[in-house]
Amino acid sequence: MTYLAKPRLHHPTLKKNAVGYTRRDYEGKVSTLCAGCGHDSISAALIEAFWQLDIQPHRVAKLSGIGCSSKTPDYFLGNSHGFNTVHGRMPSVLTGANLANRDLTYIGVSGDGDSASIGLGQFAHVMRRGVNMAYILENNGVYGLTKGQFSATADKGSKAKKGSVNSDSPVDTVSLALLMGATFVARSFSGDKQQLVPLVKAAIAHPGAAFIDVISPCVAFNNHEGSTKSYDYVRAHNEAVNRLDFWPSREAITAEYREGEVIEVAAGAEGGILKLRKLAADYDPSDKISAITHIARAAQKGEVLTGLLYAAPDAEDLHAHLNTYGAAFNTLGAKELCPGSGVLERINASLR
Amino acid sequence: MSVKRIEAVNDFVIKFANVNGSGSASANELFARAFLRMGIPVSPRNIFPSNIQGLPTWYEVRVSENGWLGRRGGCDLMVAMNPQTWAQDLKEIDPGGYLFYDNTKPLPKSRFREDIHVVGMPLTEISNSAYTLPRERQLFKNIIGLGALAALIGLEPEVIAELIGEQYKGKEKLLKPNLNALQLGLNYAREHLKDAIGLKAKRAYAVGEQIFMEGNAATALGCVYGGATVCAWYPITPSSSVAEAFTNYCSKLRVDKDTGKNKFAIIQAEDELASIGIVTGAGWNGARAFTATSGPGISLMSEFIGLAYFAEIPATIIDVQRGGPSTGMPTRTQQSDLLACAYASHGDTKHVLLFPEDPHECFTMAADCLDLAERLQTPVFLMTDLDIGMNHRLCKPLKWDDARRYDRGKVMTAEMLDAGREFARYKDLDGDGIPFRTYPGTHESKGAYFTRGTSKNPSAIYSEAGPDYQYNMQRLLKKHDFAKTLVPKPLLTPSREPARFGAIYYGSTSPSMNEALESLAQQGIFVNALRVRAFPFADEIQDFVHSHSKVFVIEQNRDAQMKTLLVNEAHINPASLVSILHYDGAPITARFITKEISEIAAALNVRPIKRDKAA
Numbered sequence: 001m002t003y004l005a006k007p008r009l010h011h012p013t014l015k016k017n018a019v020g021y022t023r024r025d026y027e028g029k030v031s032t033l034c035a036g037c038g039h040d041s042i043s044a045a046l047i048e049a050f051w052q053l054d055i056q057p058h059r060v061a062k063l064s065g066i067g068c069s070s071k072t073p074d075y076f077l078g079n080s081h082g083f084n085t086v087h088g089r090m091p092s093v094l095t096g097a098n099l100a101n102r103d104l105t106y107i108g109v110s111g112d113g114d115s116a117s118i119g120l121g122q123f124a125h126v127m128r129r130g131v132n133m134a135y136i137l138e139n140n141g142v143y144g145l146t147k148g149q150f151s152a153t154a155d156k157g158s159k160a161k162k163g164s165v166n167s168d169s170p171v172d173t174v175s176l177a178l179l180m181g182a183t184f185v186a187r188s189f190s191g192d193k194q195q196l197v198p199l200v201k202a203a204i205a206h207p208g209a210a211f212i213d214v215i216s217p218c219v220a221f222n223n224h225e226g227s228t229k230s231y232d233y234v235r236a237h238n239e240a241v242n243r244l245d246f247w248p249s250r251e252a253i254t255a256e257y258r259e260g261e262v263i264e265v266a267a268g269a270e271g272g273i274l275k276l277r278k279l280a281a282d283y284d285p286s287d288k289i290s291a292i293t294h295i296a297r298a299a300q301k302g303e304v305l306t307g308l309l310y311a312a313p314d315a316e317d318l319h320a321h322l323n324t325y326g327a328a329f330n331t332l333g334a335k336e337l338c339p340g341s342g343v344l345e346r347i348n349a350s351l352r
Numbered sequence: 353m354s355v356k357r358i359e360a361v362n363d364f365v366i367k368f369a370n371v372n373g374s375g376s377a378s379a380n381e382l383f384a385r386a387f388l389r390m391g392i393p394v395s396p397r398n399i400f401p402s403n404i405q406g407l408p409t410w411y412e413v414r415v416s417e418n419g420w421l422g423r424r425g426g427c428d429l430m431v432a433m434n435p436q437t438w439a440q441d442l443k444e445i446d447p448g449g450y451l452f453y454d455n456t457k458p459l460p461k462s463r464f465r466e467d468i469h470v471v472g473m474p475l476t477e478i479s480n481s482a483y484t485l486p487r488e489r490q491l492f493k494n495i496i497g498l499g500a501l502a503a504l505i506g507l508e509p510e511v512i513a514e515l516i517g518e519q520y521k522g523k524e525k526l527l528k529p530n531l532n533a534l535q536l537g538l539n540y541a542r543e544h545l546k547d548a549i550g551l552k553a554k555r556a557y558a559v560g561e562q563i564f565m566e567g568n569a570a571t572a573l574g575c576v577y578g579g580a581t582v583c584a585w586y587p588i589t590p591s592s593s594v595a596e597a598f599t600n601y602c603s604k605l606r607v608d609k610d611t612g613k614n615k616f617a618i619i620q621a622e623d624e625l626a627s628i629g630i631v632t633g634a635g636w637n638g639a640r641a642f643t644a645t646s647g648p649g650i651s652l653m654s655e656f657i658g659l660a661y662f663a664e665i666p667a668t669i670i671d672v673q674r675g676g677p678s679t680g681m682p683t684r685t686q687q688s689d690l691l692a693c694a695y696a697s698h699g700d701t702k703h704v705l706l707f708p709e710d711p712h713e714c715f716t717m718a719a720d721c722l723d724l725a726e727r728l729q730t731p732v733f734l735m736t737d738l739d740i741g742m743n744h745r746l747c748k749p750l751k752w753d754d755a756r757r758y759d760r761g762k763v764m765t766a767e768m769l770d771a772g773r774e775f776a777r778y779k780d781l782d783g784d785g786i787p788f789r790t791y792p793g794t795h796e797s798k799g800a801y802f803t804r805g806t807s808k809n810p811s812a813i814y815s816e817a818g819p820d821y822q823y824n825m826q827r828l829l830k831k832h833d834f835a836k837t838l839v840p841k842p843l844l845t846p847s848r849e850p851a852r853f854g855a856i857y858y859g860s861t862s863p864s865m866n867e868a869l870e871s872l873a874q875q876g877i878f879v880n881a882l883r884v885r886a887f888p889f890a891d892e893i894q895d896f897v898h899s900h901s902k903v904f905v906i907e908q909n910r911d912a913q914m915k916t917l918l919v920n921e922a923h924i925n926p927a928s929l930v931s932i933l934h935y936d937g938a939p940i941t942a943r944f945i946t947k948e949i950s951e952i953a954a955a956l957n958v959r960p961i962k963r964d965k966a967a
Contacts, residue, residue, distance in 0.1 A: 056796060061792040074802055074814070078800070079797060081793070081801065081803070082801075082802040083803040085632070085659065086656055089629045089656065091629075093633035093636070095629070096630035096635070097633035099633075099634055100633070100637035101791070101793065104637075104792060104793045122622070122629070125626065323613055324614050324616075325608055325613040325615045326613060329615070329639040330639045332579070336615060338579060339576065339577065341751070341752045341753070344750050347750065352561075352562075
């Protein structure tokens with residue numbers, strides 16, 4: 001479908017948001033990802049979230065690393081600047097961009113290879129620094145662009161398409177983000193628009209480092225016998241638990257479930273399907289220690305919690321930590337920045 | 353047998369051999385500064401280990417009323433305070449020179465040399481009888497030694513007292529015991545060591561307006577003046593003090609008076625990958641940003657440097673060069689990152705390099721780098737080194753023209769877009785290879801683009817088409833070629849007499865080269881010298897090589913990296929170049945250059961015997 005150009009003309013009666021844009025104005029190029037890829041659902045959620053938040057598209061900067069997920073910033077917010085950076089290094093580029101102009105909204109898109117393997121260091125440190133951004137990790141446990149190798153979030157014991165079995169423990173990005181100091185931490189599922197869109201909106205609005213791990217099944221490389229994320233595997237286990245509406249192959253995976261409920265989807269914990277438990281309605285996301293405990297308890301039961309796990313009520317960002325000037329650095333010139341020849345004369349005098 | 357005695361006024365080399373962590377650094381610096389206060393140019397160099405306490409360290413002081421600020425080579429007076437390096441230190445003294453040492457514990461005659469003058473003084477004994485705390489005994493021993501040397505060489509005690517006073521301003525408790533220790537040394541030398549050393553300091557007027565500054569501090573100040581707002585770095589010797597000095601200067605010069613807010617952001621990153629990533633992100637978004645690092649950091653940054661080159665993002669990279677990887681030699685100086693920087697990264701890349709000779713140029717060129725990076729939309733390297741960066745050097749005062757405005761390069765604004773100006777991110781509109789860019793957030797419907805490495809057409813739309821790639825690569829080449837019209841020009845030092853030989857040199861070799869040129873001229877060897885200040889090479893460099901029968905290329909690395917660049921990039925016939933290479937970790941010396949050039953020149957001057965054709 002990628003050979004079809006999107007029509008440029010929009011219907012005049014399309015609904016506009018408070019800043020005068022239609023939802024179409026938040027779209028990007030046609031996706032070149034596989035049909036049914038969870039990542040496209042996430043792009044759709046981002047489009048919806050920005051439209052609903054009344055943010056002018058050009059006031060958003062989209063940054064990504066390398067990989068399938070990192071290609072997606074081309075598929076939403078076509079009137080925003082985007083930057084497809086270096087594998088695993090989006091966080092540092094986003095940090096620099098944010099320092100240069102604090103007035104834009106920053107969205108970082110990454111994958112599990114990008115953030116949990118090659119970029120684990122930058123992932124951890126960008127959370128520590130509290131860069132004001134919404135960091136979306138599109139998590140499918142597999143390397144798509146290089147055709148099916150394990151990523152660091154792959155389940156122990158799961159089998160790759162080419163036959164090898166993963167013996168390493170998976171990285172839990174949500175726990176890591178919490179421990180590193182992220183002030184907004186959530187987990188969701190690409191197929192659960194009802195949950196994802198409000199989470200993305202909240203992450204964008206959050207004045208600090210906001211992180212969402214979005215489980216996003218790979219339809220191309222994690223759909224074979226032996227994978228704990230294959231459709232067949234899920235289908236087989238689905239009968240046993242009988243909770244999930246199953247999806248036909250090559251169509252986007254969706255799931256709606258209520259607070260406190262558990263579903264099973266094609267992304268898995270050790271020896272089984274990933275069991276997503278939506279946080280109860282009365283869960284208090286302002287308590288970090290409780291969030292860490294909840295995640296650990298759920299993991300013990302083989303479940304993965306979804307929803308807003310933690311949001312610090314008193315979040316601050318890097319600019320606050322560094323006490324930076326109010327105006328964007330990229331608007332400052334010699335008048336504001338150069339101390340001038342008089343000062344230099346005094347410096348010279350002090351060096352004699 | 354009478355031993356020759358080196359007699360010199362305001363022209364000698366004194367070397368202090370110490371153990372690091374013994375508190376010698378402060379006394380050494382006082383010693384060097386005393387000459388400056390007496391109007392005598394001096395050039396000190398720290399030669400130090402990758403260590404905090406216990407390993408050998410040296411402080412070499414070149415005193416030269418003529419203003420030769422490079423290392424000369426040899427040593428006239430060795431102040432040998434380190435038993436570990438005693439034998440090695442003794443060997444370095446020129447015949448007729450002097451050894452000053454602590455003779456509290458007597459040493460057998462076999463441990464000395466007969467062709468030098470030995471000046472012993474019971475420093476430990478004097479210090480131990482005057483002080484009780486072990487720390488005091490150690491620290492004041494250094495000051496007692498300083499007092500003795502002042503008396504021996506003729507440094508004015510008032511000058512040293514004044515310097516000590518400045519050092520301990522506000523810490524009166526420390527001032528008095530330091531002055532006492534100084535006096536102890538002076539008294540002993542005056543009484544027991546009269547006229548023991550033939551090296552004399554005599555008040556002169558050769559320092560003038562010059563300033564005494566470390567290159568790294570000057571680089572940092574250049575970044576402040578040049579408008580850098582973002583600095584991201586990772587600690588690595590010998591570059592860390594660039595970021596530290598930037599922090600220090602910014603806290604004084606860049607805090608908004610009305611709001612108390614900082615017009616700078618400094619991030620000590622988790623590694624060099626993040627440092628250059630932050631710089632790239634800031635540059636992409638229109639802020640002036642730099643990182644400071646050394647060779648290993650360049651290696652780590654290489655992937656990003658390639659991205660910045662292809663995506664055309666301004667970045668200023670300060671490379672304070674040192675010996676290679678790991679630890680040890682890396683605290684020694686070298687010029688060995690030229691090729692690593694010129695071609696940093698994967699794919700076809702070429703980068704702009706600037707070569708400062710001293711702190712003065714570190715200041716001006718750091719500011720130039722920030723302009724060039726934005727004008728050319730590419731990474732630009734300031735190729736300094738440990739010798740310039742971490743030593744105090746006498747240099748011209750720093751200057752800034754208040755009329756200077758930052759060159760932000762080709763940035764298309766919302767007004768220009770509204771006026772209907774064509775915007776295609778990677779299209780050459782002006783014939784200089786440099787396209788226009790927009791900052792993110794500029795315009796609601798025009799000027800946004802998606803930044804990638806290689807795969808794009810001139811409008812920044814994704815493309816893997818061969819012609820699109822080639823267009824872009826040719827344009828980048830054109831841009832690099834255009835850069836040679838913008839970078840600092842090479843500087844010619846013509847010889848007094850017509851010369852067959854030329855010499856090309858750069859960076860920290862400069863002061864030793866200046867002295868070598870004078871020594872060679874005195875021997876009747878005349879050499880025109882060209883100091884290369886940037887890559888890509890100005891056309892003058894090629895012309896210079898062509899107008900000499902042989903050109904020496906003097907470098908501080910093993911592989912003749914500048915020569916390689918000249919051959920590759922200025923299309924110079926390698927046969928016309930003769931490499932002179934110095935790479936033992938210590939800065940190159942004037943004597944080394946003089947000896948090498950005179951030997952090669954002598955060999956080249958041999959005229960072949962004419963064969964008798966009639967035979």
